[in-house]
Amino acid sequence: MxxxxxxxxxxxxxxxxxxxxxxxxxxxxxxxGLSIIQITAWSDTIPEVLTAIGSATGLVLQNKPGLGRVAGEKSVFGFAPGRYFVVAATPELELRLRSVISADLATIIDLTHxxxxxxxxxxxxxxxxxxxxxxxxxxxxxxxxxxxxxxxxxxxxxxxxxxxxxxxxxxxxxxxxxxxxxxxxxxxxxxxxxx
The missing domain is CATH 3.30.1360.120 (Probable tRNA modification gtpase trme; domain 1)
Incomplete structure (x- = not known):
């Protein structure tokens, strides 16, 4: 990047x-030096998407509005129903997320720029x-x-x-x-x- x-x-x-x-x-x-990725899950895929975000980042989220996690330079937080920011100081964050979240589960948008x-x-x-x-x-x-x-x-x-x-x-x-x-x-x- x-x-x-x-x-x-x-x-x-x-x-x-x-x-x-x-x-x-x-x-x-x-x-x-951050990657900023927005993920928008469909209403029926939120639990699966949260599990996938956790597997890609190590930051496990519960399905509650606004809930987030912070660990050093990594963070994730919800800001609307089914919408999350995932942030890390790594250029491969988007690829990691795309490898565990398919298009039928959610949209993934790189907002870094x-x-x-x-x-x-x-x-x-x-x-x-x-x-x-x-x-x-x-x-x-x-x-x-x-x-x-x-x-x-x-x-x-x-x-x-x-x-x-x-x-x-x-x-x-x-x-x-x-x-x-x-x-x-x-x-x-x-x-x-x-x-």
Missing amino acids: AELQSPIGSAYVTGDHGNAAGGVGVTIRERI GRTVIRVSGPDAEWVLSKLFAIDFSEHAFPIAYGRATLHHDIHANIQHIDDETFDLYVFRTFARSFWKTLGHAAEEVGYKVE
């Missing part, structure tokens, strides 16, 4: 920004993201490893809760630079670091 050039471009400025004098509330970085993944982490991650999205980011409402599909104005995003203080945001590459700037503005109040 050819390495993609970041759509964030010159807006990606490393270092501390905003009100960082009292400490950094969030760290923001682009995750690169169409999405940018932004990781937001830190003690103020929930606070900053709550400014942008009308969802509850607390662990009670949005458990670790779960996923959500939502909007920030007209920018669609898939979000996965990675750990206590970390979220991965999947946005269309065409909106990545604009969303990156918006995210920076939202984080200025608490101070943020770009890695």
